[in-house]
Amino acid sequence: MIFEADKISVRYGSHEVVHQVSLSLRSGEVLCVIGPNGSGKSSLVKALAGVVDPFTGRLSLDGSPLSSRSRKEIAKHIGYVPQNLHYLTSSTVLEVVILGRRPHVHWSLSLHDLQVVEEAMKRVHVSHLADKLLSETSGGERQRVFLARTLAQEPDIFLFDEPTSSLDIKHQIEVFSMIKWLSALGKAVLVVVHDLNFAYHFADRVLLMHGGHGVTLGKADDVMTKERIFEVYGVSMEFLRSGSNMYIFPEWDKV
Amino acid sequence: MTDSEHSSTLHYFSHKRRNLVVLFLFVLILFASFVYALQAGSYALSYGHIFDIIVQALFHSDDSAPLSAEQIVILGFRLPRIMLAILTGMSLAVAGCVMQALLRNPLVSPFTLGLSSAASFGAAVAIVFGAALTSVIPILSENAVIVGFAFLFGWLSVLFIYAISKMKGSSSVTLILSGVVIGYIFTAGVMVLKYITNDEKLREITLWLMGGMWGANWDAVLVVAPITLVCLLWLESKAWDLNTLSAGDDVAKNLGVDVEWLRFTGLFVSTLASSACLAFTGIIGFIGLMAPHIGRMLIGNDNRYLIPCSACIGAVILLLSDTVARTIFMPVEIPVGVIMYIIGGVFFMFLILRGHHRVMQ
Numbered sequence: 001m002i003f004e005a006d007k008i009s010v011r012y013g014s015h016e017v018v019h020q021v022s023l024s025l026r027s028g029e030v031l032c033v034i035g036p037n038g039s040g041k042s043s044l045v046k047a048l049a050g051v052v053d054p055f056t057g058r059l060s061l062d063g064s065p066l067s068s069r070s071r072k073e074i075a076k077h078i079g080y081v082p083q084n085l086h087y088l089t090s091s092t093v094l095e096v097v098i099l100g101r102r103p104h105v106h107w108s109l110s111l112h113d114l115q116v117v118e119e120a121m122k123r124v125h126v127s128h129l130a131d132k133l134l135s136e137t138s139g140g141e142r143q144r145v146f147l148a149r150t151l152a153q154e155p156d157i158f159l160f161d162e163p164t165s166s167l168d169i170k171h172q173i174e175v176f177s178m179i180k181w182l183s184a185l186g187k188a189v190l191v192v193v194h195d196l197n198f199a200y201h202f203a204d205r206v207l208l209m210h211g212g213h214g215v216t217l218g219k220a221d222d223v224m225t226k227e228r229i230f231e232v233y234g235v236s237m238e239f240l241r242s243g244s245n246m247y248i249f250p251e252w253d254k255v
Numbered sequence: 256m257t258d259s260e261h262s263s264t265l266h267y268f269s270h271k272r273r274n275l276v277v278l279f280l281f282v283l284i285l286f287a288s289f290v291y292a293l294q295a296g297s298y299a300l301s302y303g304h305i306f307d308i309i310v311q312a313l314f315h316s317d318d319s320a321p322l323s324a325e326q327i328v329i330l331g332f333r334l335p336r337i338m339l340a341i342l343t344g345m346s347l348a349v350a351g352c353v354m355q356a357l358l359r360n361p362l363v364s365p366f367t368l369g370l371s372s373a374a375s376f377g378a379a380v381a382i383v384f385g386a387a388l389t390s391v392i393p394i395l396s397e398n399a400v401i402v403g404f405a406f407l408f409g410w411l412s413v414l415f416i417y418a419i420s421k422m423k424g425s426s427s428v429t430l431i432l433s434g435v436v437i438g439y440i441f442t443a444g445v446m447v448l449k450y451i452t453n454d455e456k457l458r459e460i461t462l463w464l465m466g467g468m469w470g471a472n473w474d475a476v477l478v479v480a481p482i483t484l485v486c487l488l489w490l491e492s493k494a495w496d497l498n499t500l501s502a503g504d505d506v507a508k509n510l511g512v513d514v515e516w517l518r519f520t521g522l523f524v525s526t527l528a529s530s531a532c533l534a535f536t537g538i539i540g541f542i543g544l545m546a547p548h549i550g551r552m553l554i555g556n557d558n559r560y561l562i563p564c565s566a567c568i569g570a571v572i573l574l575l576s577d578t579v580a581r582t583i584f585m586p587v588e589i590p591v592g593v594i595m596y597i598i599g600g601v602f603f604m605f606l607i608l609r610g611h612h613r614v615m616q
Contacts (some may be wrong), residue, residue: 046505049505049508049509050508050509051504051505051508051509070511071511071512071513072511073511074511075509075510075511078509079509080505080506080509082503082505082506090556091501091556092555094263094266094267094270095498095555095556095557096502097263098267099498099499099501099502099506099510100510102495102496102498102499102510102511102512103510103511105495106495107495107559109267111264114263114264114267115264117263117264117267118262118263118264121263127262127263130263130266131266149502149506153510
């Protein structure tokens with residue numbers, strides 16, 4: 001399966017926030033989108049997820065344009081975990097996860113639907129929270145609940161918008177482990193992320209964005225160079241290799 | 256704990272069973288209220304006698320025979336009034352429930368959005384100028400003009416609220432204040448109409464604004480029933496989509512819902528259902544708020560069950576309130592709108608003091 005975006009632009013009113021960005025995403029691949037605040041990362045993901053209509057450009061799945069498919073059909077292929085998760089506070093965790101089955105059901109949930117929901121909740125360890133209100137869960141639990149909701153949707157493509165933004169380091173690692181697990185299952189995963197270390201370690205490819213443009217797309221080693229990071233972020237970063245690991249951190253004396 | 260104790264399938268089925276039991280109980284309560292309301296009144300009749308009258312009217316109707324006093328009381332007065340109360344209660348409750356889901360705001364209802372005031376203004380315009388309109392276009396009946404105008408102005412008020420929520424967001428403060436403003440504007444309009452019209456129409460409008468089942472007759476029921484039932488079925492068919500809206504517009508869109516279209520058509524249909532009823536009953540407040548809140552406390556947020564449950568609760572509340580209104584000071588009636596204000600006020604004081612957060616968040 002291959003998901004392609006060809007010269008996608010996104011506008012809010014007359015303000016263009018994404019300018020002709022192209023990318024492709026294959027089964028089993030993790031693509032991280034990095035870039036400074038306001039570079040158009042979230043808008044790009046929203047366009048890919050069908051949340052906002054691209055002003056120009058074309059989205060296609062296995063060569064056929066998404067515009068030729070129904071909304072429900074697209075929803076069976078593309079799952080999205082947004083950045084803002086402050087809705088649904090008066091819903092229970094089970095009610096939230098069940099929402100993911102919407103593209104697959106007309107009215108009543110079948111036993112198969114419930115098995116998918118159960119499996120999704122088990123997979124991200126939220127089964128014990130089923131009856132709890134979402135407002136009573138912690139930030140990490142809530143993130144897992146939304147991941148379970150997207151898993152229950154059974155898409156081939158997962159789009160995450162800053163999934164680790166409100167999480168401590170343990171939960172950040174947990175989320176990225178899940179992302180790796182999804183790619184191992186053959187799912188295509190696109191993640192908007194701020195932490196360059198996570199992008200470097202978990203991405204098969206990295207898209208660097210700046211000012212609404214896709215600056216470069218490729219392997220982490222090719223995209224995340226000291227010069228390019230300085231050019232885009234305006235910050236000098238140190239790239240320190242130790243064994244097979246790479247550590248990226250600011251050159252504090254130059255900050 | 257074992258996995259089976261955590262089984263979401265078991266949780267789901269236990270919730271579903273509980274929801275169906277609650278729904279069934281409310282259908283029973285509604286039926287019991289219906290039977291009680293038929294019997295209650297200054298003209299005393301036994302249940303057996305009432306049953307005979309209805310069975311005879313349904314299966315052994317003889318148009319040539321003159322109606323007895325008992326038949327006139329049951330078939331001519333109480334039954335159409337009860338039917339109108341049930342349909343109005345259902346419409347307002349479901350409209351409130353759906354509007355709350357569409358605008359993701361638990362304090363929204365036909366009453367708080369100003370729809371009731373606007374629809375009543377439309378109906379008052381039809382009362383004052385309807386005769387002139389029906390004389391120009393003879394195929395229009397007086398009832399059709401009243402329903403049409405009530406809907407037109409109700410819809411205008413909802414469009415106004417919709418535009419405000421698009422521009423300024425759908426926070427409680429913005430929506431409720433907009434509803435208050437709309438209420439003032441249309442109340443002023445009604446005042447003007449009262450000032451310029453004759454005594455007969457003035458009395459008609461005044462009764463209207465008190466809110467009551469004064470306008471109940473079979474013609475009204477035959478206009479309201481099909482509109483209400485079709486609207487309720489349509490809204491129920493959108494229950495899944497309404498559920499997804501609770502996760503925010505972005506998630507709902509990603510789940511395949513055409514959010515803008517759902518919001519527009521959902522508001523249109525719920526306005527149509529409630530305006531059609533309000534055209535005959537005048538302003539009836541709080542049902543659109545109370546019924547969905549009680550429903551949520553009992554069965555949660557799943558609109559597949561919440562919509563029918565709210566409909567039954569709304570019907571029971573309005574039917575019992577109307578029965579009290581016409582029997583408490585027999586033979587004098589008090590407007591049911593007065594009772595609704597009292598019950599509604601007490602209910603919301605209870606919610607505020609208890610801080611029921613599943614409902615109020």
